[in-house]
Amino acid sequence: MARWGMVVDLDMCTGCGACIAACKEENNVAYVSPEEAEKGRAISWMQMVNFVEGEFPNVHIKYMPRPCMHCDNPPCIKVCPVHATFKDEEGIVGQIYERCIGCRYCMSACPYTVKYFNWFEPEWTESTIASMNPDVSLRKKGVVEKCTFCHHRLQKARDKARAKGMEVVDGDYTTACADTCPTQAISFGDLDDPNSNTARLSKSKRAFRMLEDLGTEPKVFYLSEGEKNV
Amino acid sequence: MFDATDYEDFPLIEPIENTGKAFYRTVVVLVAVIVFALFMYVRQLRIGLGVTGLNEPVAWGFYIVNFVFFIGISHAGTLISAILRLSKAEWRRPITRMAEVITAIVLAIGGLHPILDLGRPDRMMNIFQSGRLQSPLLWDVTSITAYFTASTVYLYLPLIPDIAILRDRGTKPKWLYEFLSWNWKGTEYQKKVLERAISILMVMVIPIAISVHTVISYIFSMTLQPGWHSTIFGPYFVVGAIFSGIAALLIVMIAFRKVFHLEGYLKEIHFSYLSILLLIMSLLWFYFTFSEYLTGYFGHEPYEMKVFWYKFAGEYAPYFWTMIFCNFLFPLIILSNKRTRKIPGILAASCGVVVGMWLERLIIVVPSLTNPRLPYPQGVYIPSLTEWSLFAGALSVFVLGFVLFAKFFPVISIWEVREGRERAVREVTERIESYLPTPHGAKSG
C-alpha cells in the first residue's frame, strides 16, 4: 500500500503561484467576492506562505507553498465529532463534505490553517460553471473543505491499475500542483517506495517539515534553500 | 384557603397569584428581542455563517464564547447549592432555589449555542448516527446533557413540597401543580424519600458539574494551539465558572429582593457570605490566571508569546486589562472592605465579574485563533450584528426564563425556609455542641 507524500524543494520554488492556480482550477474551488476575500474568506487549498526576516538591506523572504500536510498524526481528525474528516489507508486526509456539520473544530485545531469553510453558498460565475471539473464534487455552504492530494486523480489511477490487475504505484498519479510547477520544485509520490524519487528526496539532508516539533508527522516535506553566500 | 404559615411566607407566594402589569410588559419586551434574534438566526441559516464576523483563521467567535460563558454561569447553581447543602450551611436556605433555576435555564441556553455555531445544523443528526466519542465536542454533548438532566431533577425534587403548597392553596393552573406535586402530602416517609433522593443527587451533581466545565476547557486544551494547549485549563475553567456563577447568582438575588420585596428573606448576611465566597473565588481565579500566563511567558515559546503579547500589549490589551480589573482588582477593592461590602457595592462587583468573565472567555477563544502559527492567514475578528443580536437574544431568554419561573413557582424554597425556622436552630445548636471540645472529665460521645 502506497503512502503518498509530497516534497517541495524551496531552493527551486520561485513563489510563482502556479500551484495555487492549478489547484483552484482542478478542484472546483469557489471564488468569493472581493469584499469577502478582504474579510479573510477566500478559499485556497494551496497557499503561498511567506516568512519575511530582517531589515533593509539585509532582508530575506522565504516562500513556502502550503497544501494540506496530510499528517500521519492529524490534529484535525481527532477532534471531528462525526467522522467527516478521516485518514485513509494510504495516508491521505480527506473530508466528507456531505457529512460535515460545519462545527469548524478541525479548522481551530489545525496548526497549519489548511482547512477552509464555506461561509456562504458558493456563487459560481458562468466561466467557473462552464469549466467545472466533473471529477471533483462541489461543496455547499456551511461545510469545511481542504486539499485532498487530488484524490480524484488517485481514484482514476487506481481504476486504471486495477484494470491491469495491478496496484497503484509511485508515478501512477500526481497532484495538479506538482504537475504544473514550472521549476518542478514539487514532487509527489509514494514515500514508502524505495525507488521513488519523492521518497529519496524526503530523506535528503535538506529535508524538514513544517512545525515538525508538534509531532503531527506531516507527509509534506520541504527541502531547505541552499546557503546564500556571495 | 388561609394558613398561618402561608401568611408568614406570603411574599413568596404573592407574585405567583397576583400577576402585575410589569410582568406582561417585561415579557413583551423580552419576546420582542427574542423574535428579532430568531429572525437573525433564520437569516443566518439561509444565507450562511458569512453573516457573522467569523473568517479564516478565526473560525470561532461569539457563539463559542457565549457557549463557554453561559455554561460557566450554570455552575452558579447546582454546584453552589449542592456544596452548601452538603456542608449544611444554614444560610443556604433562601438561596438554593435561585441558584438551581439559573443552572437549568442557562444550561439550556448554553447548550444551544454550539448549534447556532454549526454551518449545517440540518445535519446535526449525524452526531447521533455517526458521532465519535473521541472528539471533545461529544464529551461536551454527553456531559452537558447529563448535567442538564441532573440539575433539572435537582431543581425539581426540592420544588415538590412547594408545588404541593401551591396545589393546596388552589393556585391556578391547578392541574399543573396537581401534576407536578406527585402526590406530596408531607408525610414523614415522603420526607425521608425526598431527602434521601436529594442527598444522592447533591453528591452526584458535584462531579458532573465539575466534569462539564472541565470538558468544555478540553475543547480548547486538547488542540495544539498556542494559548489553548494547557493542562491547567480544566480547573481554571471550573474556578472561572463558579466565580461567574456566584456573581450571576448575586445579581439575580439582588434583583428579586428588589422586585419581589424579599428583604425579609435575603438579608445582608446572605450577601455578605456569598460575596466573601466571590472574593475567595476572585483570588483563586487570579491565582490560576497568573499561573497560566506565567508558565506561558516563562517557556517563551515563540508562538505562545505571539498570543501572549497580543493579549498583554496588542489588540486585545484593552479587553485583557479590563478583564483583570473587573475580575480581580475591582472585586478585591470592594469586597475586602467592610464599608463597601454592602448591596450596591456587591451588585457592582458582581456585574463587574460577569462582564470580566465574559471577557475572559473572549480572550481565551479569539486571540489563539487570530494568531495562527503560520504567518498567513492573519486574523481579525469583528462580531457582526447577527452575533450581537443572538447574544442579546440569549440574555433575553435567560431573563424570560427566570420571569416565567417566578410566575409559576416560588423563587425561594418555602418548605426549606420553614424547616429552617422549625428545626434549624435546634439542629445547629446540637451540631455545634457535638463539635465542641469535650471538657476534661466529661464523658465523651
Added chain:
Amino acid sequence: MVMNKKNIFIMQIISLSLIWIFVAGISVWILNLLNLSLELSDVPSATIAISLVAIPVFVTIAIVLTYVFVGLQRGNSQDR
C-alpha cells in the same frame, strides 16, 4: 382545564416513562457510537471509557426519579 386525578396520574406515569426512554435513548446512542468505533477501530478505548461513566450516570438519575415517584405514592397511601 379540568383534569381528574386518574388522568393526571396517567400523565405522571407517561412523563416518568419518557425519562426512561430518554435515558435508554442516550444509552443506545452511546453504545451505537461504541459499536461504530470498534467497527472502524477508531480509538475504541476513549469511547469505552466515556460510556462506562456516562451510562451509569443517566441510569442513576432515572432511578432516583423513579424512586422518588414510587416513594411519594407509597408514602402517601401508607399514611392514610
Added chain:
Amino acid sequence: MIKRREFLKYVGLGGAGVLGSGWLLEKVLSDSDVQSLNAVSLTKPAVESWVTSICQQCPGGCGIKVRLVDRRPVKIDGSPLYPINRGTLCPAGHSGLQVLYNPDRLTSPLRRVGTRGENKWEPISWDEALLLVQKKLSELREKHLSHELVFMDGDSRGLMSTLIRRFMEAYGSPNHLRTNLNAHSAVSLMQGGSGEIAYDLSNANYVLSFGFDFLEAEGSPIWLARMYGQLRQRANRTRARIVQVDTRYSITAAKADKWVPVNPGTEGAFALGIAYVIVQEELYDKEFIAKNTFGFNDWTDTKGVKHAGFTTLVMREYYPEAVSRITGVPIEDIIRVARGFGQERPSIALSGKGATSYSNGFWNEAAIHALNALVGNVGKPGGVVPQPEPPFTPQADIIHDEISKKGLSRRKISEAGLYTNEFPAQVLFLYHINPVFEFSNTKKIIDVIQKIPFIVSFSSFVDETSEYADVILPDHTYLEKWQDDTEVPGIGFPHVGIRKPVVDPLHNTRHTGDVLIRLAHALGGTVSTSFGHSDFLSLMKHSFRKMYESGSGSVVSEEFEESMMIYLEKRGWKVERAASFDEFWGQLVEKGGWVAAPRYPTSLPDMFQTSSGKFEFYLHSLKEKSQNKDDQLLLPHYEPPEFIGFENDYPLYFKIYDTNTLFGGTGANQEMLLEMVGHRFYQRWDSWVEINPETAADLGINHDELVSIESSSGRIEARAKLFPGAMPDVISMPVGLGHTSYGRFAKNRGVNPNEIIAEKFDSVSKTAVKFSTRVRVHKV
C-alpha cells in the same frame, strides 16, 4: 441584503425554524443556487479528450494541453511536449478558460452609439462593420493620406506580425507601431543584427542580473523559471550563484543569493564599477577581447585620430569609490561581486526592465552588456546567444501603387509622438493594445485618442481604449483561433508553436487576420493583389512548407525523444519525418509545435554583424547616426538618469512592476488572477504600494493604510504595505489593476499607477521609459 419578500418568509419560518426538526431545516437550507449546478450535469459519464495549443495569456509562448469533457474545455495544463514549458504552466495560463468563458466577452461587432468613452453600443453585422471600416480606409487612400492610418499592435510576432506589416505596407502607411518588442537596442548596436538575444541561463555559473526580474514577468516566465530551477538543484552540478541588482526586492531578488539594492537608474554605473575591478585584476577573457572586440583599448582610426578605449574610460571614471558614491552600494560589495563575476565562469550579465526603464536605459544596457564581452561570454553555451528564427516560406512581394509608395515615404511616427498634439492619425487600429490603460500619463493619451476621427478596435472585450472606438471587430480568444507562435523572446532555439482552436468560436467573433485579409480584398487594387491567401490558416499552411522542406528540426515530442532527435541531427543524421507536407502538417497540429536544435554561431564574426565584424565597445553605428559625438559618449558610460518632479516636492522614486498574474493588465478580467494578484503580500483583488517601514514611520503610515501617491501628473490612492524589501527612497506598485472598463471583474478594482507616470523617453532609443517619475506620499 435581503429582500422584503424573503424577510416575510423568514418571519414565517422564524418560530419553527430554530427548534424545528432537521427536515424543516433541510427545507430552509436547500437553496435554488445549489440546484442550478445540476445544469452542468456533473454526474453523467462523459467523453474526455485533450487538445494542444499555445497559451496567449502573456508573451511567454507556452504550450498548453486543454482538457475537454464532452468537447467542453474544462482545464488547461501545460503541454508536456512543448519545449518551452514541458508540461508546466503559470497562474495566468491556468486561468485561460476564464477568458474563453468570460461573461463580458463581446459576442458580435459593435458600433458606438453614445459619445466617446460613454460605453454605449449597438450590435451590427460583420458585413456592416467591415463596410464601415472599408469606406473609411478607401476615403483616406483617395485623399492620399494613407500614412495617417496607424496600427497599434501589442501582440504580434510570427505570421500575424508579418500579415499586419504587409497590410500596412500594401495600404501605404509606415505607422505600424509595435510596442511589445523586447527592444535590446544597445545590444543590437554593440553586436549588430536585430538585437534579439537569448540568455543561456541553464549553463551559466554566475548570473548577474540587472533589474531583469526573470522569475516574475519578464521574457518567457516559465522558460526562465525552468532555467532557474536548473541553476539550483540538478544532479552533477554545483549550485550557480545569482546576484540581483535591483531597486526593489523582487521575487528574483528573494531567490537570488544576493540582492544588491542600487540607487534608481545607476545600474549602468554599477556594471562599470564591476568592469573596473575585472580590468584592474585582469579577470577578463583576454583571448576573446583581443580577437573579437573593438574599442577595448585605445585605438587610432584611419584618419590617424586617437580614440580612448573602454579600459581607459573605465579606469579613469569608474573606480569603486566613485561607483559606490553613485550607486549607494558598499565598495566591498562591488569588489566581491566583480570577483565572483570574473572568476566563476561562465558568468552572464542580464539586463532587464529594471535597468532600462530610465532615460539612461540605453547606456545602462550597454554597460551591462559590456560585462558579457569582458568575460568573453557571447555566442557560447552559458552566455548570450542569438535568438534564431524558424525557416518560413517567404510570401510574394507586395505590390505598391502610387498612393502606398507616397504614404510609405512619410516619416514613421514614434511613441513620443503620441504625447504631442500633432499626432497624425485619421484612422487608428488597435490590436491587443490598450494605450489608455497601459501607457504613461493616461490622461494625455485620452486627449490624443479623443481627437482621432475614426478608431477600430479588435479587442475581445470593451477595454478603456475600446470605449473610444467607433467600431469594435471582436477577435476570437486565443483558444478559438489559428495562429503561430514563434520568436518567443529569450528562447535560444528555433521553435514554432501552433495555436489552434480547442473549441469552435463561442460567439460571433472573427480572427483579426481573416478580417485584415478581407479588408484588403475589399479595398481592391494593389492592396488586394498583395494578399494571395483567402484566410489566415491558408497563409499559415503556406508559410510552414519550408519548415517541412528544409528537413531541419522536428515536431515537438517528449523530452527524451526530442533530445535524442537533436543529438542525431547534430551528428548529421537525417531524422525520419513525415512523408508529405500534409502528414507533417497533421503531426504539427496534433503535437502543437516544431522545434530545432539551438544554433551556436560557428564563428563569432557570424554573430557580430557590425561594421567592424566584432563586438563593439565603441558604438560605430551610433556615431554614424549622430555626428560629432565625443568618444566617451560612444563608449558604455554612466549618464545620470533624469527624473520628473523636483526632489524637494517629490522626494520618492516611483517604480512599477508587472506581476505574473496580471501581465500589465490583461489578466485583470479573470477572477483567479485577481484573487491571487498579491499573494506575496497577502492582498487579494486590490492594489498596494510597497514602502520601506522606516520611510513609512517617518510619514506616519501604518501597514494596510490608505495612502495618496502624487506626482506632477496626477494622484492615486492605494493601500500601503510596509515591506523591508523596499528601498528607503523608492516605492513600488504593481501594474494591472485600476481598470475603469474591461468587464465586471476588472472594473474599479485597485488603481492604475500609469495614471501618475509622467511621459519620458530613452535619451538614445527614444522608447518610452516608466521609472522616471518622482512622487510624494502621504496618509489619506
